[in-house]
Amino acid sequence: MDGPLNIGLLCFIVQRAMEDRVLADLAAAGYDDVTIAQGRVLARVDAKGTRLSDLAERARVTRQTATFMVDHLERAGYVRRVPDPSDARARLVVFAERGLAAQEVARRTEAVVQEEWTRHLGRRATARLHELLSRLREITDPYR
Amino acid sequence: MDGPLNIGLLCFIVQRAMEDRVLADLAAAGYDDVTIAQGRVLARVDAKGTRLSDLAERARVTRQTATFMVDHLERAGYVRRVPDPSDARARLVVFAERGLAAQEVARRTEAVVQEEWTRHLGRRATARLHELLSRLREITDPYR
């Protein structure tokens, strides 16, 4: 850990910062029963619903782990499981009311944090950072 | 998870990619008894030795968790605990032989991966990315 940090490590720091901020705001807003691991899964549910396998891929955990997380999130009222009309084997994880409300809080915090970052780096630089990370994603994201 | 990904999420993807590559190479080289969590702590030990509290801060875990990780790493021969000459309360976590050898493998993989990334982004862009992330670190790293 001597010398300048590599890009992976720098990304760790930045990512954790965002995660911690969002989780703190969620807890402050009364959503204090969602853990980091659950939050990572919850954050990857999209509006039309997401298959469990896709959640697992996005959150970089096994299907079993995702099942476990969704179990908890479902019991806590954040999501529901509904049948996937396009495939009888699959089920879609969709937001429940509490999940939508929490998502709203998370979105707001993300915006605030991005705003802070933009103030620090400048608009142009922030846009450039986003672009570079997106390009890096092309070769680092195993799932599209 | 609809729409464009925020910088935090992009960082998650990049960071995990690096971590997975390093861990895979470590396992392939015979260091298959170190887990991701242990690796995160091990990667933050520096040459002159590092205090447990500092390891905990850098890896973003509690001191208890760091103690647990170092216990395992010590038992597996990656590190040793030695007294801190500057403070009798503290102990320094230093590399043992196996840890040094593993570090060498990890360093090599990091270099290879950074090389791949540089090939994809270009030299200038990669340097810019590193600079931007470093500047972002100024306000996202709670520990200096």
Add this chain to the structure above:
DNA sequence: GACATTAGGCAGAGAATCGAATCAAGATAG
């Protein structure tokens, strides 16, 4: 229809994480 594949779940074990309390060694104030 037989066979492989894919989606999801169950069970069990092991790993990781934390909160609370403990202990020892500095640091500080009077």
Add this chain to the structure above:
DNA sequence: CTATCTTGATTCGATTCTCTGCCTAATGTC
């Protein structure tokens, strides 16, 4: 100097997370 406060590390106990392996059901293929 001793009483108190702070700091570094650890232990204990409980909870959460994560994986390997196996299983069922639905789909797709030949």
